[in-house]
Amino acid sequence: MLHGPAAKLDEDKSSKKKASLGIKLFFVYFLLYAGFTAIGIFKPTLMGVKVVFGLNLAVVYGFGLIIVAIVMGWIYHMICSGYEDKMNKEEQL
């Protein structure tokens, strides 16, 4: 593992970066999701409070979790592709 060839090491480096980015984003989302669950458990009445556009917190938070998942997925893809492109360039040099 520690003594792989240089090219392979490059590849590992990129996937490690991608993996750690994935884990970070995962934890961000996990906290948001856990927040929803926690409100349901500890302060369920808060779910009925109107927040924006006449919609209550339950609906806004619920829609939000769905939309944030899509946006974060896209961000993750863009950054990962950036890592991969950069790595390919370095390999060509």
Add this chain to the structure above:
Amino acid sequence: MIYDVSIYAILIFVSFVALVLGLSFYFARKTKSASNYYAAGGNIHWGVNGIAFAGDYLSAASFLGICGMIAFSGFDGFIYSIGYLAGWVVALFIVAEPLKRLGKFTFTDALDAKFNSRSIKLTAAISTLIVSLFYLIPQMVGAGDLVVPLLGLPHWMGVVLVGSIVILIVATAGMTSTTYVQFIKGGLLIIASIVLTTYILKNGLTLNPSDDYHRGVTIGAVMEDDKLVVNDGTDAEVMYTYQDGDYEYAKVQFEGVERWFQVIQAGENYELLEMLSIVYTPDGTLYNGAPKSERKFYPVGHMNKIMFKGQEVEETGGLNPFNFLEHLENSEVVRFAKHTFTDGEDKVNVWSQNITHGKDVLKPGLLLKLEGASLWQKINFISLMLALFFGTSALPHVLIRYYTVPSQRDARKSTIVAVAAIGFFYILTLYMGLGAMINGVIDVESSNMAGPLLAKYFGVGLFSFISAIAFATVLGTVAGLIVASSGAIAHDFIDNYLKKELTDKAKVKAGRIAAFCVGLLAILLGILFKGMNVSFLVSLAFAVAASANLPAILMILFWKKTTSNGVSVSIITGIVSSVTLILLSPSMFERYGLNPADAIIPIDNPGIFSIPLSFLVLIVVSLLTQKNKADASIV
């Protein structure tokens, strides 16, 4: 409920199913080798694969189950939507790419790639099989429910129909066909949902869903000599009353039949509210007091009061997505709550009118009690959220699609396309479910048909189109699951575990025989679980998947000390613990015909115990078997 069967609906339905089958056979001719059969040769375009992912995932549970659950219990059904989608975040951020790098054909291969251990081959194959079977149950139940109003067939025939068609598809074609079929069907499901939601918003909120809608009769009564006497001129006579906990019911001679009404005291006077009833007597079953064929049983669900810009109105007219929810929240809905009791020799099921404020419809709590909840109810909620979150990435039939695109970047793009399509669809489920709740289309006997029946309200054409898509959805999902489980038997068990030297041709044949057997089993289970909400059943499958597979997948990817023994024991622990907890839960006790309150385990969702247990076992066993691993890594 009895439904009118439309020839037009049947024609659309049959042509659509024929199209799906035709496509399957067309692609089947291209499927020659084993690698083609299992993973479509690894050359599917990412966009197609992404929508196919969505098609796979938006199964009977999503369209039938969630819409139905929202129609019956409001926002609580939408929690399933949120959780199912959140699961994709786990899949994309921490599982998708590393797995693609490890994998060959199936989930087992991916788990096995690091160890080449026979025990992992065996346990992973068992897990794939069990999870697939659990996930197959709701699909088959949904299929059975679909054909009742569409083709006028009994539930079991629908189950057999789906089972047979899928066995035919899988046994002759394999994965390539299902990817393209899933793509078409996933796309059409989303389009149909947009159309349906547009209709709902255009319709707005109205007190009178249709001209022939039956709102439920209220009879006035007073108490005379401890007996309820009708006093408002209605031709009805109270026979006797029955007290069931907080509720009081009256058996009433009404319109020539014996009906059940709910008794409400209002000061000195009483109100008798009409209920829906199904009474199982020794001489047969009565629907609202008459045999089924007399069609006295009607669809329900309506607005009780509509508040529009501070005023009470009869209808709002067209609304936008935001003010549809806003006005609904300020208004009142009539839902129908089920109660069961016995009356002499008769077993009585009644559905009483339950006036619910929009505020309560649009926040959690109608199904999953949260305000003033007991500790077990809170644990049940967390457990459900946990299973939904971690279940997706542990499903074998979803994972298998990671292998059908050429590169990691494509796998990622596929997944994002899937998340976007699924997320958008799930937002629509809230509107479709609420639309079904308030437009007088609910069949109280089955929560799974709310979506398609709502479509029927807007037109038979839309109904048959949506039913056909839903049916094809079930076909596709079942096909994917049967491919995954036949792969587990033929590829992982026979080929890898038993080390039988099979030719390529023999492998495909073994896969087809396995598909046939799994299909038959799925048909049986689908008939046994009739009447349960499919989304709830799916959440159980998610719990089993998350308990069995997720610790193994995550720890192999992220913990270097993981050993093959740790993985095997953890998979078995996850399966045994989650399945045992489910079998001892309140919902299953109800299924056995016992009192749910007597259930040994007081919660329905097992994830909160079985997932951590499976993780713990993996870690402990891995730490205890480090020596073996050191030996293995030298080799």
